[in-house]
Amino acid sequence: MNSVPPMEERVVLGVESSCDDTSMALLRGNKLLGQVDAVQLVHTDFGGVVPELASRAHQVHIGPVMDALLEQTGLDWADIDAVAYTRGPGLHGSLLVGSAWARSVSWALGVPLLPVHHMRAHILAHWVEHPAHDKNNGVRSAAPNLPAMGLTVSGGHTQLVRIDSPWDMEVVGETLDDAAGEAFDKVAKWVGLPYPGGPEVDRRAALGDPAAFTFSKPVVTGLDFSFSGLKTSVLSTLRKSIDAGRVFDESAINDVCAALQQTLVEMLVDRLEQAAIQFDCKSIAIQGGVSANSSLRKAALALGEKQGWSVHIPQSICCTDNGAMVAMAGQFLAEREQWGRLDDAPLARWPGLG
Ligand code: KG4
Ligand code: ZN
Numbered sequence: 001m002n003s004v005p006p007m008e009e010r011v012v013l014g015v016e017s018s019c020d021d022t023s024m025a026l027l028r029g030n031k032l033l034g035q036v037d038a039v040q041l042v043h044t045d046f047g048g049v050v051p052e053l054a055s056r057a058h059q060v061h062i063g064p065v066m067d068a069l070l071e072q073t074g075l076d077w078a079d080i081d082a083v084a085y086t087r088g089p090g091l092h093g094s095l096l097v098g099s100a101w102a103r104s105v106s107w108a109l110g111v112p113l114l115p116v117h118h119m120r121a122h123i124l125a126h127w128v129e130h131p132a133h134d135k136n137n138g139v140r141s142a143a144p145n146l147p148a149m150g151l152t153v154s155g156g157h158t159q160l161v162r163i164d165s166p167w168d169m170e171v172v173g174e175t176l177d178d179a180a181g182e183a184f185d186k187v188a189k190w191v192g193l194p195y196p197g198g199p200e201v202d203r204r205a206a207l208g209d210p211a212a213f214t215f216s217k218p219v220v221t222g223l224d225f226s227f228s229g230l231k232t233s234v235l236s237t238l239r240k241s242i243d244a245g246r247v248f249d250e251s252a253i254n255d256v257c258a259a260l261q262q263t264l265v266e267m268l269v270d271r272l273e274q275a276a277i278q279f280d281c282k283s284i285a286i287q288g289g290v291s292a293n294s295s296l297r298k299a300a301l302a303l304g305e306k307q308g309w310s311v312h313i314p315q316s317i318c319c320t321d322n323g324a325m326v327a328m329a330g331q332f333l334a335e336r337e338q339w340g341r342l343d344d345a346p347l348a349r350w351p352g353l354g
Contacts (some may be wrong), residue, residue, distance in 0.1 A: 004081055004082060004111075004112060005081055005333060007029050007030075007331055007335060008029040009026075009028065009029070010027060010028070010029065010081045010082065010331065010334065011027070011028050011033070011075070011079050011080055011082075012026070012027050012080075012081065012082045012083070012084050012114070012327045012328035012330045012334070013025075013026055013080050013082075013083045013084065013102075013105065013241070013323075013327065014026075014027065014079050014084045014116075014322075014323040014324060014325070014327025014328070014329075014330060015062075015084065015085040015086065015098045015101055015102045015323060015326060016085075016086050016098065016118075016121075016322055016323045016325070016326045017058045017085075017090075017095060017097050017098025017099075017101075018048060018065040018086045018088070018089070018090025018091065018094055018095055018098070018118045018319050018321060019054065019085060019090055019091055019094060019155070019156070019321060020039075020040045020043060020049045020054045020057070020094070021037055021038070021039060021040070021320065021321040021322070022036040022037070022038040022040075022057070022058050022061040022062055022065050022097075022098075023035065023036070023038070023065070023321060023322045023323040023324075023326075024036055024065050024066055024069050024116045025069070025322065025323030025324040025326070025327050026069060026073050026075060026080070026323060026327065027128065027327035027328060028333060029331070030127050030128055030129045030328060030331065031129045032128050032129065032130050032131065032324050033073045033075065033110055034069055034072040034073035035069070035317060035322060035323050035324050036065045036068040036069045036072060036305070036323075037065075037285050037317075037322065037323075038057075038061035038064070038065050040053070040054060040057040040058055040061075041160070041188075042057055043195060044130070044194055044195055046195075047189045047195045048185070048189075048195055049091070051092075051093055051094070052053040052093065053148070054090070054091055054093065054094045055093030055094050055096065055097055056135060058094055058097035058098065059097055059176060061154065062097060062098070062101050066101075069323075072087050077105075077109060077248070078109075080105070080109060080111060081104045081111055082107075082111050082112045082113070082114055082330060082334055083102045083105050083111060083112070083114065083330075084102070084113075084114035084115075084116050084326050084327050084329060084330020084331075084333070085098050085099055085101070085102030085103075085112055085113070085114070085115065085116060085326065085330075086099075086116050086117075086118045086121065086326055087096055087099060087115035087116060087340070087344060087346055087350070087354075088117065088118065088119070088340075088346055088347030088348055088349065088350035089117075089118055089119070089156075089347060089348060089349055089350045090118055090301055090346075090348060091348065092346060092348040095346035095347075095348060096346055098343075099115075099346045103342050103344075106342070107342060112334070112339045113180075113338075113339060113340035113341070113342070113344070114329075114333045114334055114338070114339065114340060115329035115333075115340035115344055116329040116330055116333065117329070117335070117352075117353050117354025118321075118354070119152060119157055119159065119353055119354075120169065120329055120353040120354050121287070121298055121325040121326050121329040122152050122154065122287045122288050122325060123150050123152060123161060123163060123169060123287055123320070123353075124166060124325055124328045124329045125287055125314040125318040125319070125324065125325035125328065125333060126142070126143050126144055126285055126287065126312050126314055126331075127143045127166060127282065127328050128314065128315075128318055128324045128325065128328050130315045130317070130318065130324075134187050137146075142312065143280065143312075144163065144283045144284075144285040144310065144312040145283040145310055146163060146164060146165060146283070147162060147164050147165045147279065147280070147281050147283075148162075148281050148283040148284060148285045148312070149161075149162060149163070149165060149272060149275050149276035149279060149281040149283075149284050149285070150162070150163050150169070150284075150285045150286070150287065151182045151268060151271075151272045151284070151285070151286045151287075151291075152287050152288045153179070153181060153268060153286065153287075153288045153289070153290035153291055153296070154179060154181050154288035154289045154290060154321075155179060155181035155182055155185065155196065155198075155276050155289055156179050156181070156182070157174070157175070157179050157288065158174060158175040158179045158180045158181075158225050158268075159171050159173070159175075160172050160173035160174065160223050160271065160272065160275045161172045161353070162279045162281065163285065163307060164274075166332045167332060167336065169353055170353075171352060171353060172223055172275060172278075172279065173222065173223025173224050173225070173271065173275055174225065175224065175225040175226065175227060176220065176224050176225065176226045177226050177227060177228040178227040178228050178231065179227070180225070180227060180267075180268060180290050181196075181198055181256050181289055181290045182227065182286070183199040183227040183231055183260075184196075184198040184201050184229060184230055184261075184290065185198060187201070187231065187234050187256065187260050188200055188201050190234070190235065190238065191238075191248065191253045191256055191257075192253070192298075193253070193257075194303075196289075197247055198289065198290060198292075198293065199292070200257075200289070201257040201260060201261055202257075202261065202292075202293050202294055202295070204253065204254045204257040204258075205254070205258040205259075205260075205262075205295060206255040206258075206294070207251075208251070208253075208254030208255040208256070208257050208258030208259070209254075209255050209258055209259075210255075210256070210258040210259045210261070210262040211259075212255035212256075212259060213237055213241075213255060213256060213259040214237070214259070215230055215233045215237060215259055215263045216229070216230070216233045217229075217230060217262065217263060217266070217267055218230060218326075219295075223271060223274065223278070224277050225267065225268075227264075227267075230263065230264070230267070234256070234260060234323065238256070255256040261293070261295050262295070265293070265295045265296050265299050266299075268299075269296070269299045269300060269303055270294060272284055272286075272300070272303070273307070276307070276309065281309075282309050282310070283309055283310040283311075283312065284300060284303065284304060284309055284310075284311055284312070285312040285313075286311075286313050287313070287314055287319065288314070288319065289319060289320040289321070291313050291314070291319045292316050292319045294321065297313060
């Protein structure tokens with residue numbers, strides 16, 4: 001195996017395929033050289049990700065995504081010093097495609113493998129230096145001041161993580177049932193919006209009245225979350241209003257979106273505040289697909305202002321599942337020489353943060 005250059009010179013390929021996005025990026029140190037994402041439209045008609053279709057689509061996309069990345073960055077295969085890939089958690093068939101690709105590239109080039117935990121990678125997205133650094137809606141996309149309280153909100157996870165360093169982090173609270181993104185997507189589906197519902201709810205919430213509906217928040221002690229009770233509350237409220245003769249036209253759908261978004265954002269931000277105070281963190285970091293939500297961004301900024309904390313949210317291309325965060329996590333693994341092996345199997349379940 002070739003020797004590996006120091007971090008600032010090291011070029012790491014990041015391969016992400018844990019769910020329905022095939023994404024690859026090249027990072028030199030923490031600088032993003034380029035990223036190519038292939039979004040899978042095949043799931044739209046089903047209103048959610050179909051695992052078998054996701055793995056098949058990864059197979060189709062993965063080669064062309066790599067070709068496009070080399071073309072975009074002007075780099076060559078020989079420039080790659082190490083290959084990072086999402087080993088888990090995620091959909092098994094999807095993980096298999098990315099891990100087989102990464103292991104093949106590592107073997108063919110004779111460069112080390114870096115097996116990355118997906119949820120840790122979402123957090124390390126903050127460390128990626130993006131060329132358009134300052135265009136982030138007034139939110140910092142620089143690495144958070146440490147210790148920071150992280151909120152990871154995606155379609156599959158909702159976690160509070162105390163971040164002490166890129167290597168030392170601990171989950172201090174998480175959802176007991178569904179993820180926040182799942183609540184966005186499920187309610188969106190009920191009111192007839194396309195998958196994934198989160199971005200569409202975000203857009204329509206701006207046009208609706210959040211006071212038009214009241215959804216009850218489940219009571220959970222400590223730093224955990226629960227969103228399944230909220231979904232039930234939304235469903236029963238919608239049924240009651242239909243029984244009472246309310247017509248679900250465009251304006252009523254916008255109102256549901258506004259009320260749902262406001263309730264979810266309050267639940268997330270209240271817990272984040274409580275956790276940051278409890279663990280004495282003066283900085284908050286939000287990541288994962290739902291961190292693209294405009295209302296969550298505003299609420300996090302308002303919280304930061306109220307408490308005098310710094311607020312960090314990655315650039316939007318590093319919020320949803322992306323190769324850059326995987327390459328970044330790989331860079332930190334390489335710093336500690338935590339190499340993977342060619343016979344490492346993907347881990348659909350991988351408790352903690354790896
Ligand atoms: O991190 P991610 O890309 O994939 C997972 O690891 O799950 O997160 C996807 C989730 C979906 O539930 C999607 O609806 C949600 O992020 N999402 C949003 C927004 N953009 C994406 N939710 C609310 N508002 C948005 N703007
Ligand atoms: Zn994710």
